[in-house]
Amino acid sequence: MNFTILSARDLRLSYGPTRALDGVSLDVQVGDSVAVMGASGSGKTSLLHALAGILLPDSGAVRLTAPDGPLEITALSDRERTRLRRERFGFVFQQGLLIPELTAIENVAIALMLNGVDRGAANQAAAGWLAALGLAGLEDRRIGQLSGGQAQRVAIARAQVTGASVVFADEPTGALDSQTSAEVMSALLDMTVARGNTLVLVTHDAGVAARCSRIVDVRDGRIVGERVGA
Ligand SMILES: Nc1ncnc2c1ncn2[C@@H]1O[C@H](COP(=O)(O)OP(=O)(O)OP(=O)(O)O)[C@@H](O)[C@H]1O
Numbered sequence: 423m424n425f426t427i428l429s430a431r432d433l434r435l436s437y438g439p440t441r442a443l444d445g446v447s448l449d450v451q452v453g454d455s456v457a458v459m460g461a462s463g464s465g466k467t468s469l470l471h472a473l474a475g476i477l478l479p480d481s482g483a484v485r486l487t488a489p490d491g492p493l494e495i496t497a498l499s500d501r502e503r504t505r506l507r508r509e510r511f512g513f514v515f516q517q518g519l520l521i522p523e524l525t526a527i528e529n530v531a532i533a534l535m536l537n538g539v540d541r542g543a544a545n546q547a548a549a550g551w552l553a554a555l556g557l558a559g560l561e562d563r564r565i566g567q568l569s570g571g572q573a574q575r576v577a578i579a580r581a582q583v584t585g586a587s588v589v590f591a592d593e594p595t596g597a598l599d600s601q602t603s604a605e606v607m608s609a610l611l612d613m614t615v616a617r618g619n620t621l622v623l624v625t626h627d628a629g630v631a632a633r634c635s636r637i638v639d640v641r642d643g644r645i646v647g648e649r650v651g652a
Pocket residue numbers: 437440441442460461462463464465466467468469
């Protein structure tokens with residue numbers, strides 16, 4: 423079923439004199455893979471963070487179509503947005519989201535345990551996702567004992583183990599060579615849009631963006647164009 427899962431209207435956000443977002447509106451359909459591209463400082467991460475409820479814009483609205491009805495993310499309290507992110511969204515960032523002291527399976531299972539799932543069930547689900555991502559046998563390695571591509575696969579497992587309907591990725595392949603980048607991008611698409619979920623990602627890499635169904639070009643805090651991708 424095709425419907426608008428995320429809708430942003432006239433988002434504005436300034437840091438002092440810098441307009442990070444200068445009137446951005448964007449509708450994301452369920453099953454879309456949207457690549458946000460633009461020069462450094464153009465507002466890509468600000469847009470991703472505003473869509474995901476990580477930051478609140480100065481004005482404008484972000485609405486999510488949740489299973490129990492529409493939800494205005496920009497009207498929620500900090501606590502409500504934290505819960506929403508934990509339950510409905512998944513995140514894959516270049517670095518920083520995985521806990522280096524924990525093993526691969528612990529990093530994935532913890533996302534479920536934070537939502538109240540018991541350890542046994544969480545470990546079982548985590549093992550299934552790691553296996554689906556080609557990481558069977560590496561469950562007990564700490565993140566530092568994995569390659570960059572393997573660590574990003576753990577991040578993908580963590581982002582989807584909760585059944586999140588939207589995954590946000592910020593430069594998910596930024597630290598990877600081109601071959602590994604292509605493999606991680608395949609894994610990211612297979613685990614999200616191929617399962618009926620939605621992906622919004624920020625990338626500098628035209629090859630990564632071309633794998634997405636929509637490419638949105640951002641400049642000076644505005645959307646200046648959109649192209650069709652894969
Ligand atoms: N916390 C902050 N404090 C001050 N200025 C900020 C802050 N966050 C972002 N900015 C500024 O807002 C503008 C947009 O930043 P943003 O990080 O969204 O851009 P970006 O396109 O993601 O950049 P990059 O590709 O370099 O990550 C930039 O000019 C940036 O310097």
